[in-house]
Amino acid sequence: TRSPTYLESGTHKMAMGSLTFSAPMMGKNLSYQSQRLSQSRITLARTTVTRRTCPLPRRAALRTSLKIQATSDKQSVKLPEPISPPALINASPKNDTVIHDFTKKAAMCVAVCAAVGLAASPAHATAGLVAADTAWVLTSTALVLFMTVPGLSAFYGGLVKRDSVLSVLMQCFAITCLMSVLWVVCGYSLSFSTVGMVEGARGLPSIIGGLDKAFLTGVTAESLTGTIPEALWCLFQMTFAIITPALMVGSFVQRMKFNAVMWYVFMWAFAVYFPACHMVWGGAGGFFADMGVLDFAGGIVVHITAGIGALVGAIMLGPRKENKLACGNITLTCLGTGMLWVGWYGFNGGSAIAAGSGAAYAALSTQISAATAALVWMLQDIAETGKASLVGICTGSIAGLAAITPASGFTGPLGALCMGVLSAVVCRFFSTTIKETFNYDDSLDVFGVHGVGGFLGTCLLGILGHTSLGGFNAVPMMQQTKVQCIAAVATALYTAVASFVCLKITSAITGGLRVPVEAEEKGLDMYSHDEIQTPYLQ
Numbered sequence: 001t002r003s004p005t006y007l008e009s010g011t012h013k014m015a016m017g018s019l020t021f022s023a024p025m026m027g028k029n030l031s032y033q034s035q036r037l038s039q040s041r042i043t044l045a046r047t048t049v050t051r052r053t054c055p056l057p058r059r060a061a062l063r064t065s066l067k068i069q070a071t072s073d074k075q076s077v078k079l080p081e082p083i084s085p086p087a088l089i090n091a092s093p094k095n096d097t098v099i100h101d102f103t104k105k106a107a108m109c110v111a112v113c114a115a116v117g118l119a120a121s122p123a124h125a126t127a128g129l130v131a132a133d134t135a136w137v138l139t140s141t142a143l144v145l146f147m148t149v150p151g152l153s154a155f156y157g158g159l160v161k162r163d164s165v166l167s168v169l170m171q172c173f174a175i176t177c178l179m180s181v182l183w184v185v186c187g188y189s190l191s192f193s194t195v196g197m198v199e200g201a202r203g204l205p206s207i208i209g210g211l212d213k214a215f216l217t218g219v220t221a222e223s224l225t226g227t228i229p230e231a232l233w234c235l236f237q238m239t240f241a242i243i244t245p246a247l248m249v250g251s252f253v254q255r256m257k258f259n260a261v262m263w264y265v266f267m268w269a270f271a272v273y274f275p276a277c278h279m280v281w282g283g284a285g286g287f288f289a290d291m292g293v294l295d296f297a298g299g300i301v302v303h304i305t306a307g308i309g310a311l312v313g314a315i316m317l318g319p320r321k322e323n324k325l326a327c328g329n330i331t332l333t334c335l336g337t338g339m340l341w342v343g344w345y346g347f348n349g350g351s352a353i354a355a356g357s358g359a360a361y362a363a364l365s366t367q368i369s370a371a372t373a374a375l376v377w378m379l380q381d382i383a384e385t386g387k388a389s390l391v392g393i394c395t396g397s398i399a400g401l402a403a404i405t406p407a408s409g410f411t412g413p414l415g416a417l418c419m420g421v422l423s424a425v426v427c428r429f430f431s432t433t434i435k436e437t438f439n440y441d442d443s444l445d446v447f448g449v450h451g452v453g454g455f456l457g458t459c460l461l462g463i464l465g466h467t468s469l470g471g472f473n474a475v476p477m478m479q480q481t482k483v484q485c486i487a488a489v490a491t492a493l494y495t496a497v498a499s500f501v502c503l504k505i506t507s508a509i510t511g512g513l514r515v516p517v518e519a520e521e522k523g524l525d526m527y528s529h530d531e532i533q534t535p536y537l538q
Helices: 131-157 162-192 230-247 258-281 287-291 299-317 330-352 357-385 390-407 413-438 446-464 477-510 517-522 524-529
Strands: 010-013 018-021 029-032 041-043 068-071 076-078 098-100
Touching: 131 162, 131 230, 131 330, 162 230, 162 258, 162 524, 230 258, 230 299, 258 287, 258 299, 258 477, 258 524, 287 477, 299 390, 299 446, 299 477, 330 357, 330 390, 357 390, 357 413, 390 413, 390 446, 413 446, 446 477, 517 524
Parallel strands: none
Antiparallel strands: 010 018, 029 068, 041 098, 068 076
């Protein structure tokens, strides 16, 4: 809230956490860290907030650990810890926390203003279930699933030859089912188990989770993650695990065996996705989380990993016999783009894990970046060819969406606008000039749009998300940017090596990655699935 909230002595539950206060001492002053309260009021500056990565929300927000102390000349009384109120991070002057109005005999009154609706860590989450948050995350979960089936399926399906459309739809659908089962069996546990994790410690638990939550053990109707049911948190995360490997399909179209796709995704999930998810979003004790890496909705975890995995696959497969874009149904691609764009509101806005200003700002940044990138891409098409391309403007919007993903909860409108412009220019350069120069067949520009876009957004977060540009991250620009760049490069390098190994093993299992030449010429629909579209659908 933006107005003061008065709390009496005792334990007080809030929407995002709890505050515990002991009875105040008569005639004593209060201090917060190094700042002393005046006669009746003080504003806590942003610089006094402890910077940490929040294990709960995927966007790796910052949480606080407050130490409020009553002092006098003779004695001091420390209040119980941990005290974990929500989102005393990167607060703008409007949202600064105010503590005021305490008297000799009255209980202490504290004002807490929550910035951008962030949640407390599951380890300290004592707040009860909030219906509004639950409803919003339920809606967001459906939106993110909608992005894969049918959104991504339609987007990719319209960009391939008509005799291979069904193979693309089948791959996306099958990956959805495979990742759902893997997530329940062990994926959720490997990604979010906190067994053995110690903040600041390096070891296996900082890279990958344990198996204590395998088959969703301990996920009950009563268990909560923050202010939502843990079952919902698990389901929401599942949809991210689904779409990430499905993105890679765009680089393999029209030439990779169906069984090879499935084997590759199966191994890649264990080798790349689950560790990346754990290191970034697993909470205190996670490798990247302890570094202070910020990733609101998946720039590192989703887009960089998928982009690099797709690039390695495209290089190892080699180019198509007809290495050119053969759009079988651009109308389908346009509809798929619309589905992805709408679904991205759940992707980014839902990652706030709360129905509040955090979700609103994430959605606002998403819209601004996507629209800006689409227009800039279109203008580049016009400058180059003299014509505005529907495929181009659709691709541009996806580039803007991918780039803003890691920063959506930290940027303001100006930052989102800049992100849209930069993503359109950089992603188009990689999708055209760089691809042609190095002659790799990233068929539907998964690397050029998602990989480069996610990398760009991750690295620019420290700058465009800074408070000086209307953002919500008060960490010094260069300090945050350095951490972001290290994490992005490390993730890209690791993913490249792991993807190469997974593809080599897949090739050995399936007797090669590619379909026969004649199957590629005739299309994969009949070869892989013995099915063909009806003339009406064609």
